[in-house]
Structure formats: structure tokens, C-alpha cells
Amino acid sequence: MSDKGILFVVSAPAGCGKDTILNELFKRVDSVGYAVSATTRAPREGEVDGVHYCFLTREQFEQKISENEVLEYTEYCGNYYGTLRKSVEGLLSQGKDAILKIEVEGAMNIRNKFPEARLVFILPPSWEVLEHRLRNRGTETEDKIRERIAQARTELDFARNYDYLIVNDDLEAAVDDLVCVLRAEKLRKEHNNALLDSFK
Amino acid sequence: MSDKGILFVVSAPAGCGKDTILNELFKRVDSVGYAVSATTRAPREGEVDGVHYCFLTREQFEQKISENEVLEYTEYCGNYYGTLRKSVEGLLSQGKDAILKIEVEGAMNIRNKFPEARLVFILPPSWEVLEHRLRNRGTETEDKIRERIAQARTELDFARNYDYLIVNDDLEAAVDDLVCVLRAEKLRKEHNNALLDSFK
Numbered sequence A, B: 001m002s003d004k005g006i007l008f009v010v011s012a013p014a015g016c017g018k019d020t021i022l023n024e025l026f027k028r029v030d031s032v033g034y035a036v037s038a039t040t041r042a043p044r045e046g047e048v049d050g051v052h053y054c055f056l057t058r059e060q061f062e063q064k065i066s067e068n069e070v071l072e073y074t075e076y077c078g079n080y081y082g083t084l085r086k087s088v089e090g091l092l093s094q095g096k097d098a099i100l101k102i103e104v105e106g107a108m109n110i111r112n113k114f115p116e117a118r119l120v121f122i123l124p125p126s127w128e129v130l131e132h133r134l135r136n137r138g139t140e141t142e143d144k145i146r147e148r149i150a151q152a153r154t155e156l157d158f159a160r161n162y163d164y165l166i167v168n169d170d171l172e173a174a175v176d177d178l179v180c181v182l183r184a185e186k187l188r189k190e191h192n193n194a195l196l197d198s199f200k
Helices: A018-028 A058-066 A085-093 A104-113 A127-136 A142-156 A171-187 A193-197 B018-028 B058-066 B085-093 B104-113 B127-136 B142-156 B171-186 B193-197
Strands: A007-011 A032-034 A037-039 A070-076 A079-084 A097-101 A118-123 A164-167 B007-011 B032-034 B037-039 B070-076 B079-084 B097-101 B118-123 B164-167
Touching (some): A007 A018, A007 A104, A007 A171, A018 A032, A018 A097, A018 A171, A058 A070, A070 A085, A070 A104, A079 A085, A079 A104, A085 A097, A127 A142, A164 A171, A193 B164, B007 B018, B007 B171, B018 B032, B018 B097, B058 B070, B058 B079, B070 B085, B079 B085, B104 B118, B118 B171, B164 B171
Parallel strands (some): A007 A097, A032 A097, A118 A164, B007 B118
Antiparallel strands (some): A037 A079, A070 A079, B037 B079, B070 B079
């Protein structure tokens, strides 16, 4: 008998390399699965239903809310974004750890509903580096860049409410950090009742 | 400005490979130092003062107790064993993490005095393996082996009071576990006030 899986929440402002870090993590760690979020926005090119998001109609989403199947959700630019209970609990009940990639307010909602969830915030090395990264993408207008930086400032105010802070300066080091956080959490006493019982 | 170091306490019953794991850890991680314990027992062959223990006379030890220089101590077989304040605080104030290798009751005393200390317990894979390891040393009498196993049972009752549990089944994996615990703890929000302040 092993203990139940652990729910990890990962948040980061745009330009902090969150997706790259998570992709590397999933390549390296088998025992963790991605808890896919749901949304009512239309899929973008290349996005696969059930992989990047569960794409739902507004009616479907609201139906799930009424059935208590949505752990937390928010409305943004006229679309719902949320976390499906099934998506998280499906992984945890298999003994897998689950990673939920959500923004700061969703993370705070998860914390309230699942106090045992562990929250990880990914930071840039500094404001200067973040600004430089956003500019160097070369795909966005000056206004859009400023908006993203302002948003990053708001998001960073929430970092104090997270359990772990990882600076993405060097990608490999940041992935190692996240791997260690997952590994160390699995070693915590409260996740090893089955082990302790085996010594009774 | 970086944050203060973290105090880690490592305990394990005899035969769990604690010393081997710690030796490997110190080879791999520069940022952590060994907080040397003090004792009034005579040095054994090969033991170096200030490295394996600080060897003190009974008078010196009692003098340090009266000066509040001993964080915790116990008397065992007519000798004092204890933790010197200087030994721990010297490392922490340099921003280094400190590892204290002590038995379970000392660990509980440290927990009371330093609630922020992180406690790591190293376990054998099973009772059978531990017994096998103790017998295979071939250096001890049957009575002594039974005594060690009985002592291990008492010590294991304390494992529930530790923060992290590491099973030493495979040495490399156990060292990796401990390295991850140290690394993950450094990433905890409460140890990164300086980082958060840099984003203000």
C-alpha cells in the first residue's frame, strides 16, 4: 500500500519559462502527471483537446460547475478557465503526483480547497532579465510588453503565498530544482504512512 | 543579502548507513557543513578532535552547560554527549547550512529549541535487511546484535516526529534523496526573503 499522490501547483509570470521547465520535468519524472485544465476558449493552432486543455462549450462548463466537478474557475476575456476535479483526482487516486499549471488566483483557490497542495512559483532572475526576455521574443508590441510586465508585478505579489520559489536563471538548474521539490515532498513524513506502518 | 542557513538534524539506527550517506553528501554539497558534537568520552583510534567530536573534560563540558553554550545534551554510559551552540551558530551565521548527526532524543530537544530545524530520519528497507546488515558486520556478539535491534525499534518509534524519511536501500538513491531535501528546503519561501525583497 502506498500513500496517495501529491498535488503540485506551478505558477509563473509570462517569460519565466514555465512551459519549458514543465516539459523537461515530464521527460525526467514518470511518477508525475499533468492535470489538464478546462476552458471555453477556442483551441489555438496545434492545441489538442485533452492534452493542452479540455475544450468545453460554455454550457458544458456551467453544467460541470453545477455538478461540483470544477475545483476552481475564473472568467477571463469572456471565457471560462478552470480545474476539473476528475483531472486532478484521477491522477492522485492512481498514486501519481499531479501538476496543475495555473495563474495566481486559481492557485490561491486551490490552496483553500486543498491545504495539502504544494505551490511552486517560478521567478525570473530579475526585472531586467524578464523585460529583456519579453522584448527579445520580438513578437509583441511595446504596449503588450508593458502590459505583461505590469501583470508580472501583480503576480509576483502572490509569490509570498507559495511554498517554493524557483528562479529560472539557468534552465537545467531550474528543472533540477523542481525535480528536487517533488522528490523531497515525497519523502515528507506525512506522505509515508504506509512506510511507517511497515515497521510496526 | 542572502538568508541565514538552515539547521538539519539527521538520525538513524545503527546499520542504516548514516555515516556513509553523510560522507557522500559532504563530497557533493559545498554549502553545508558538519556541526561537530561534543563529548566527554575518550577519543577512539582515528578520531580527531574537532572533526569527529569536540573532546572535552567533564569539567569543561559542565562549564559550557552553565554558560548556556550547550544546546542539548544527554548522559550515556557515564559520559556527556551534546551539541555546542558555537558549532551550529558558527555555520548558520556564515549562511551555510548545518548538519547535526544526533540520536532521537537529542533531535527532539533540538526541535523544541529550534522549531525551524528540519529533521531527517534514515530507515533501513525493512527489519529483515537491518538484522541481516548487523549480522553481516561479523564484529558483534548475538547479544549485542539483539540489543542493537531492540534499540532500533525504540528509535524508529520517533520517526513519526521527523520531517523527512529516507530509506537507505540503494546508497546512491539515499544520497540523492538527502541532497534533494537540502536543495528543496533552500527553495522554501521562508528561506528566500532576500530574493522576494529584490523584486519589490
